[in-house]
Amino acid sequence: MAKYYDHEKIEKKWQAKWEDAGVFKAEDGSSKPKFYGLVEFPYPSGAGMHVGHIKAYSSIEVIARKRRMQGYNVLFPIGFDSFGLPAENYAIKTGTHPAVITQKNIEHFSDQLRAVGFSFDWSRDIATSNPDYYKWTQWIFLKLFEKGLVFRANTLVNYCPHCKVVLSNEDSQGGKCDICHSDVVQKEKSVWYLRITDYADKLLEGLETVDFPDNVKQQEVNWIGKSEGAFVKFSIKDTDEKLEIYTTRADTLFGVTFMVMAPEHPLIDKYKDKLSNFDEVTRYREECAKKTEFERTQLVKDKTGVKLSGISAVNPVDGREIPVFIADYVMMGYGTGAIMAVPAHDQRDWEFAKKFGVDIIPVIEGGDISVEAYTGDGNMINSGFLNGFTNKKDSIAKMLEYLEEKGIGKKGVQYKMKDWAFNRQRYWGEPIPLIHCPKCGVVGVPYEELPLTLPDVENFEPGEDGNSPLAKIDHFVNCKCPKCGGDAKRETDTMPQWAGSSWYFLRFCDPNNDKAFADPDKLKYWMPVDWYNGGMEHVTRHLIYSRFWHRFLYDIGVVNTPEPYAKRSYQGLILGPDGDKMSKSKGNVVDPMDIVKEYGADTLRLYVLFMGDYGAATPWSENGVKGCKRFIDRFAALVDIVDKKPGDTSLEGSLHKMIRKVTEDIEQMKFNTAVAAMMTFINEVYANGSVTKDEMFVFIKLLSPFAPHICEELWEQLGGDGLVATASWPEYDVEKTVDKTVEIAVQINGKLRATVMIDKDESKESAIAKGKEAVADKLTGNIIKEIYVPGKIVNIVMK
């Protein structure tokens, strides 16, 4: 069909025309209604774009183009998340500065994005590694520091021995380093944290106000992992020490028969002199320290532990003396790092008690505790003042009342989410703007000195001691304390990859501002993001982090909405043609640029949206691509039959049905059925042998968000006004989407027996009569019931 168009030529032609006309430029403060559509900006990797990018961007692309045609002032920006390890690793290997390779990759990526014809507003292009940008990342960090949300702690952290970096929980899911996938180990380190747990409740509450898919919300709720319970203090016999635990079942206190501390619990060293088996305890603790978190949690195995011989605890409600153990099934990182064990009603405690021969006292009636722990509801027994309570809500409330009255316990809340480990011992990231002064402690870099720029270095390799490469740059490290003027040293760690992307959507509102991260009026006009599409893999990372930063900025009064994203959607993975995840090692990676070259950008865009349910993982099919190409060719060839039958109105109903279907399906991200509706229409046009020019204009408009280049070309050929990109979205007439006569099914006892044509307004009686006539020979029994569903079905129930 090359006789109709040359895709390479027309794509370049129209991309240039759009650029010249500036049709995708968002207008600040326009009186039109605004629409802010956002896609997750890419990390500009050397490999260039992946088909996954195309799918992720095409959805909001279609919506943005449709919104423009519907009269909205649309902000659809793009930029680059350009700090990160791959550029740095490449720099280590080749000696090229990360800034150089990053710039090259950004240009390459930009060219590719333009070649696909995405309607981004390129005038708002940003890069997180640009000092004009990270100046404001540092500014926000200093605000967090000022408000006490930055703290330093010496703790066990996730550490990747291969990358030589500290990782956040989010970056070490499953015990594997997110960057190199090697095993993460636990290491004692002094690290900077952001107090994201202070925002746990706000992040939970915010979820109730936004339009996110339920599974996305649920995953965030689980990740935050709020649990309500109580902190209870147990005395250690013959000492003044108290051992505090966290429990969600304070009402089972009478069933506590032992306690367990995490092997890392700091109190253990205090008991050194009292312990008769300190050597054994030490050996066990060393054993545990060697294990990775993965080994410790992933392998559900036999309970291990050691009894602390020589000390015992006292049950605060009945004074019973109970043994204390250390065991690695208790984690230092959750609650207080110690638990009260109720073996009768907790399976883990039950297993431990069986193995170590500890008493099991039931306090809730039910189950068979000789077989397993009973975790259901029941009457309280063996529980002093709680005896006779029948539901856990009441018994917990009563126990809490008692604990608070006696001063031995109080209500408490715990989260699974941990504070955000925020420093990396790496070069290619935002320098953390803090100064260590021997006199004043930690002091923030003064705002007027921002950006604190990355100094040039010779060697990008992290130090063997786990120090950042910046630590070797004396002129960077040595500085004066802004408070006292004395000699001081700069923090040499950099921020994690996630910092720059935690607020980039704000910068798009005003990307060139050098007085503020964005002008308040512009923020007020554009925010919140109306529709944000991205990957499921970012739900517990980027999405949480950016919501946290944004909420903080709201609390200090510099942004105007508590939540940054009004609506979130996600795309399903594109799998390789073999149905496996695309990966270089499997050799099943499809390069989108090969598709653009061979079939054209329009075909690629159409295919990624047509290939399947947008939210589901779908394998790539080259034949499917060809099918989309065939459709576009058939579409282009329609010019031959425009007005073949002048004044022909036979397609009117089909046309309005298509407008309706495409208009509605796009809003629900049902792109595959929207495209199918257009394919159905084109089949009808060819069957009809003619299409009017006005019908073609409508068809071109509907297809233009998906396949904009060929649509502009045909629009021009047929003499359309201006650009399709700025034409108005077609309206449909509901009346015209309804057929005057319809074929309905005639069933006997729910089974299809015939079909019959009736008028759309046919009366019930008449429809049933026509139905009966069609199946007259089969009406052999007594008719019990006759059902008519207007325009759908006649069902005759016979005995």
Added chain:
RNA sequence: GCAGAUGUGGCGGAAUGGCAGACGCAGCAGACUCAAAAUCUGCCGUAGGCAACUACAUGUGGGUUCAAGUCCCACCAUCUGCACCA
């Protein structure tokens, strides 16, 4: 273990409780061609039948209903996330 999702032809997938399989791919047959590709036309869930038609079919087993892929109960399988969370 917990949370969420999914299960429909050879494949990707459609179906506000109302004719299951839209649309696309692949396949088969035909037209055009010296031929192939491209293009066009027709067929295309399974079984039986020349056919009209009939029976069976949406992971399995029950149920509700005039009517179930869709709703309810139980189970199986797969995927994703979290996971000794006290």
